[in-house]
Amino acid sequence: MSLRIGDITPDFTQESTIGSLNFHEWIGNSWAILYSHPADFTPVCTTELGLTSKLDDEFKKRNVKVAALSVDGVASHHDWINDINETQGCEVNFPIIADADRKVSELYNMIHSNASETLTVRSVYFIDPNKKIRAIITYPASTGRNFNEILRVIDSLQLTDNYSVATPANWQDGDDCVIVPSLKDPQVLKEKFPKGYKELKPYLRMTPQPNK
Known part of the structure; x- marks a missing residue:
């Protein structure tokens, strides 16, 4: 069954570039963004993860943690981080989840078979401190995400909650x-x-x- 706005985000434990990551524990009392990218060592994804790193201060001041995910393994993620840092002028400072067994990708409906049988699309899940899904955006593999829009959505959600x-x-x-x-x-x-x-x-x- 597809996840919908208002659902409690499914918990999982999976390997990542920061070690074993239990999703709900990692979120803690923060907001969170979980986004999938189609594959390591691909051009659009490289720019997205670089920009995520550069926006670290913007996410922190909104109390937002970010995690990326693809079906590549941890070793591949670590090798790719070197390329991201080199080409994007950044230091990747957030976890990249390794989902080689596709456990999380299937749980979160990140693989759309009519687009690709094996690679994840560009899904974005916005999750509040109560672990509730507040917004979902999905892009095709060829379209890089607009991170100004991602920050705008967070700001809007937090305004609604607080004011x-x-x-x-x-x-x-x-x-x-x-x-x-x-x-x-x-x-x-x-x-x-x-x-x-x-x-x-x-x-x-x-x-x-x-x-x-």
Whole structure:
């Protein structure tokens, strides 16, 4: 059965570039991103893992841990890291999970047989500290991920959790947000949104981003 938003992310233990990794223990009280790449020593994947390393500070300030995964073995991952560091000007600083037996890939539906019988697609799972899947994005092998979008999704999810707002189309950090429809009590609205809000319709109320 395919995983869906709102599901508890499946736990697993698998070898990685940092040793044996138990997924739920590794997440701890952090947010997490688990993403698959089709194969080691491939061009698009090399750029993605390099950029992940360069964005380490951005992930840390959002309390996000990142792990990558492919069906290659640990030795291959370690050899490939040398290439990533050399060509991308970085130091890979996050675990790459070795899924040679495809246990995790199949558990997370990362192998799409109509695309490839053997290689993982570019899946991204956004997971909160309660181990719940909050968003899923899947790209084909030929399309490198937009990491600005990955950070944007994290920011949006965390705003919803902390401030009871949603983010409108094309929202970027600092833009106005939408007050969630479930909030209706005027006193609660006044307390939660001291900057005020503009009611365009009873269901459409815009407010300045609360944490800015």
